[in-house]
Amino acid sequence: MIDIHSHILPGIDDGAKDLNESLALLKIAQSDGITHMVATPHIHIGRFNNSLSLLQSNIENLKKEANAAGINIKLAVAAEVRLDIELMSLIMNNKLPFIGKINNTNYLLLELPHSHVPQGVDQFIKWLFKNNIKPIIPHPERNRDIQANPYYIERLKQLGCEFQLTASSIQGEWGEQAQIISTNMLKKGWVSYVASDAHSVKRRPPILSKAKQTVRDLIGPAEAHALFVANPVKLTEALFSD
Numbered sequence: 001m002i003d004i005h006s007h008i009l010p011g012i013d014d015g016a017k018d019l020n021e022s023l024a025l026l027k028i029a030q031s032d033g034i035t036h037m038v039a040t041p042h043i044h045i046g047r048f049n050n051s052l053s054l055l056q057s058n059i060e061n062l063k064k065e066a067n068a069a070g071i072n073i074k075l076a077v078a079a080e081v082r083l084d085i086e087l088m089s090l091i092m093n094n095k096l097p098f099i100g101k102i103n104n105t106n107y108l109l110l111e112l113p114h115s116h117v118p119q120g121v122d123q124f125i126k127w128l129f130k131n132n133i134k135p136i137i138p139h140p141e142r143n144r145d146i147q148a149n150p151y152y153i154e155r156l157k158q159l160g161c162e163f164q165l166t167a168s169s170i171q172g173e174w175g176e177q178a179q180i181i182s183t184n185m186l187k188k189g190w191v192s193y194v195a196s197d198a199h200s201v202k203r204r205p206p207i208l209s210k211a212k213q214t215v216r217d218l219i220g221p222a223e224a225h226a227l228f229v230a231n232p233v234k235l236t237e238a239l240f241s242d
């Protein structure tokens with residue numbers, strides 16, 4: 001399996017607090033059957049101002065340390081980018097990392113605020129498409145506006161967004177509403193990826209196998225393979241070939 005959303009870089013956001021925790025997370029992932037992980041630290045302007053060069057040096061260091069610790073997981077870096085009007089200038093100046101590229105379209109892991117779907121998001125998403133960027137919305141099932149009114153999902157889908165569910169939401173660990181939305185989206189075929197969004201050993205470890213089994217039981221083995229393996233492979237091919 002490939003985990004395309006994780007906060008495993010040490011000390012640069014609210015994920016792994018130090019190198020020991022990063023390595024512990026990688027070991028958990030390896031025993032769960034995860035072979036590739038994309039570190040996606042937050043880029044949240046004003047809160048986590050992580051630059052491309054910082055992310056690059058951090059991932060290179062983690063690769064070295066993981067190797068020295070005998071961990072056999074392929075690592076790459078992108079970011080979970082919080083919606084903000086200032087993203088436009090970062091994009092125009094090539095200062096945001098994309099999570100993948102398919103047929104010359106760049107993919108951006110675009111995080112909405114947890115509380116709501118802001119007005120103006122439609123215009124921003126349309127602007128992204130004009131600039132050859134397709135958004136993947138992480139954890140829509142945990143957004144409170146979407147929980148209150150799933151119509152927001154339909155709107156984001158009509159605009160062309162793809163969706164990534166959190167594995168633990170499928171297992172009910174984010175409450176009943178998040179689980180119901182996850183299940184409904186899976187049944188409708190509206191999900192492209194499932195990822196751990198791992199933050200810490202205790203709070204949110206990188207475990208995908210349980211959710212994969214649930215998805216398999218719910219919509220079948222071929223679909224489960226697509227969401228946990230085939231789609232992530234296709235998305236991140238360029239990231240892992242560097």
Ligand SMILES: [Fe+2]
Pocket residue numbers: 005006007080138197
């Ligand atoms: Fe995240």
